[in-house]
Amino acid sequence: MRPRHDAGWLAPHRSTPVHGEIAVPASKSLTNRFLLLAALAEGPSVVVNPLESRDSALMLAALESLGATTERIAGWEASGESAVRISPLTPGTEPVSVECGLAGTVMRFLPAVAALARRPVRFDGDPEARVRPMGAVLEGLRTLGAKVEEEGATGYLPFTVHSPEGISGGDVTIDASASSQFVSGLLLAAPGMSQGLTLRHSGADVPSLEHVEMTLQVLAELGVHVKSPAPFTWRVEPGPIAPFTVRVEPDLSNAGPFLCAAAVTGGTVTMPGWPLNSTQIGRRWPQLLTDFGCQVSLAPYSETAGTLTVRGPEQMVSPGTVDATAELTPTVAALAALCTTETKFTSVGHLRGHETDRIAALVSEVRRLGGAAEETDDGFRILSPARHPATVHSYADHRMATFAAVLGLAVPGVIVENIGSTAKTMPDFPDRWSALVQA
Ligand SMILES: O=C(O)C1=C[C@@H](OP(=O)(O)O)[C@@H](O)[C@H](O)C1
Numbered sequence: 397m398r399p400r401h402d403a404g405w406l407a408p409h410r411s412t413p414v415h416g417e418i419a420v421p422a423s424k425s426l427t428n429r430f431l432l433l434a435a436l437a438e439g440p441s442v443v444v445n446p447l448e449s450r451d452s453a454l455m456l457a458a459l460e461s462l463g464a465t466t467e468r469i470a471g472w473e474a475s476g477e478s479a480v481r482i483s484p485l486t487p488g489t490e491p492v493s494v495e496c497g498l499a500g501t502v503m504r505f506l507p508a509v510a511a512l513a514r515r516p517v518r519f520d521g522d523p524e525a526r527v528r529p530m531g532a533v534l535e536g537l538r539t540l541g542a543k544v545e546e547e548g549a550t551g552y553l554p555f556t557v558h559s560p561e562g563i564s565g566g567d568v569t570i571d572a573s574a575s576s577q578f579v580s581g582l583l584l585a586a587p588g589m590s591q592g593l594t595l596r597h598s599g600a601d602v603p604s605l606e607h608v609e610m611t612l613q614v615l616a617e618l619g620v621h622v623k624s625p626a627p628f629t630w631r632v633e634p635g636p637i638a639p640f641t642v643r644v645e646p647d648l649s650n651a652g653p654f655l656c657a658a659a660v661t662g663g664t665v666t667m668p669g670w671p672l673n674s675t676q677i678g679r680r681w682p683q684l685l686t687d688f689g690c691q692v693s694l695a696p697y698s699e700t701a702g703t704l705t706v707r708g709p710e711q712m713v714s715p716g717t718v719d720a721t722a723e724l725t726p727t728v729a730a731l732a733a734l735c736t737t738e739t740k741f742t743s744v745g746h747l748r749g750h751e752t753d754r755i756a757a758l759v760s761e762v763r764r765l766g767g768a769a770e771e772t773d774d775g776f777r778i779l780s781p782a783r784h785p786a787t788v789h790s791y792a793d794h795r796m797a798t799f800a801a802v803l804g805l806a807v808p809g810v811i812v813e814n815i816g817s818t819a820k821t822m823p824d825f826p827d828r829w830s831a832l833v834q835a
C-alpha cells in the first residue's frame with residue numbers, strides 16, 4: 397500500500413511564464429468525511445467524484461474492515477463521473493486491523509467509529525505516522541467508556557480500541573491544540589452515540605478551525621443537528637443519518653501548487669470548478685496569492701462554481717507575515733522562498749505533528765537551496781530566497797514534494813526526492829504538473 401519510494405524527479409523548470417488551464421481532483425478532507433458518514437448511515441449512500449488517492453483508499457479499506465461494503469461505479473448516471481457506493485457497517489465481534497498509512501483523517505477519525513462498531517480494532521500506520529500525536533483522541537474515547545490498549549509510546553500509534561458495549565456519548569473535554577482532527581473525529585461519530593456529544597476544547601487555540609467548520613457543515617448537510625454554543629464548544633445531537641448522494645468539490649489545498657505556477661513565473665493559470673462557497677481552507681488562496689502580488693479573479697458560471705484566474709506579477713512581493721495557514725503552509729512557503737524580503741509564518745506550531753515536522757523540514761530545505769530560514773516558537777521565518785539547485789527531501793510528505801516542484805519551476809535543476817509521496821492525495825501529480833507547466 398505504501399507508494400514505492402523513488403530517488404529523484406527532476407522538477408520541470410520554466411524561464412518563460414506558464415499559461416494554462418487545469419482542474420484538480422476532489423478534496424481529501426471532504427471525501428474522507430463523506431465516506432465515513434456513508435458507513436454510519438442507515439442504508440447505502442453514494443459519493444460522486446470522490447478523491448482516488450492513497451488516503452481515500454485507506455479510508456475505504458478501513459471501513460471495509462469494520463464491516464462496510466464499498467463498490468466503485470465507473471460512470472455515475474448523467475454526470476458520467478466516478479462514484480462509490482457504500483453500504484453501512486455491519487456489527488461483528490471479530491478483531492480487525494486498520495492500516496492508517498500516513499492519513500490523519502484515518503488515524504484521527506476512525507477510532508471513535510471503531511468504538512461504535514464494538515469490535516476490537518487495532519490501528520497502526522507508516523513509521524512517520526507513529527510520531528503523529530493521537531493522545532487527545534484516546535483520552536476522549538476513554539472518557540466515553542472505551543478501553544484503549546497502547547503498544548508503544550503513550551498517545552501514539554499503534555493501539556487497540558476495545559468497546560464491546562459501544563459508546564453512548566455525553567460530555568467530553570479534550571485538548572485539541574495539536575490538531576483540529578481530534579475534534580472532527582469525535583464529532584463525526586457523534587450522531588451514532590445515543591446521547592449525542594457535547595465536546596469542549598481546553599488549552600491553546602484549536603488549529604485549522606476551518607476543518608471543524610467543514611465537519612459541522614457536512615454533518616448539517618446530512619440532516620444532523622449541530623451547533624457551537626460557545627467558542628471551542630460543539631454539540632452534535634444523536635440520530636440516524638439517512639442514506640445520501642453527494643458530489644465532492646475539488647481539493648482547494650491541492651489547487652495551491654498549480655495556482656502558484658502562475659505566481660512564480662509571472663504567468664496565468666485558470667482553474668474551472670472553483671466552489672463559490674466552500675468550507676475548505678484552500679478558499680484562502682485568492683487572498684494569499686493577492687498578498688504575494690498576484691491578480692486574482694473569479695468568474696462564476698453556475699450557482700455553485702466559477703473559474704478562478706491567477707495572474708502572476710513580474711516579481712512577487714512578500715506580505716511580511718503569513719498567519720495560521722495550516723496545511724497550506726508548505727505551498728505558501730514556496731512563494732516566500734522566492735521573495736527577496738523576509739516572510740514570517742506565525743501560529744503554525746502544530747505543523748510539527750503533520751506528515752513530518754514541517755517546520756524543521758521547510759527550514760532545512762530552504763537552506764539546502766541556498767536560502768536563509770530559521771525556526772521560531774510558533775512557526776518559522778524565510779529570510780532570503782532559494783538560489784541554487786539541490787535535491788530537496790520530501791520526508792514522505794506530499795506537500796513537501798509539491799513545495800519542491802513549485803521551487804523547481806523558478807530555480808533550474810531542483811530534484812525532488814520521492815515525488816511518489818504525492819500519491820497521498822494526488823497520485824498523478826507529476827503528470828498533471830508536467831501537463832500544465834510544460835505545455
Ligand atoms: O480534518 C481534516 O480533514 C484536516 C484537518 C487539518 O489537520 P490539523 O488540524 O492537524 O492541521 C489538516 O491539516 C489536514 O490536512 C486535514
Ligand SMILES: C=C(OP(=O)(O)O)C(=O)O
Nearest residue numbers: 498499500501723750751
Ligand atoms: C496535514 C495533512 O494531512 P493529514 O490529513 O494526514 O493530517 C495535509 O494533507 O497537509
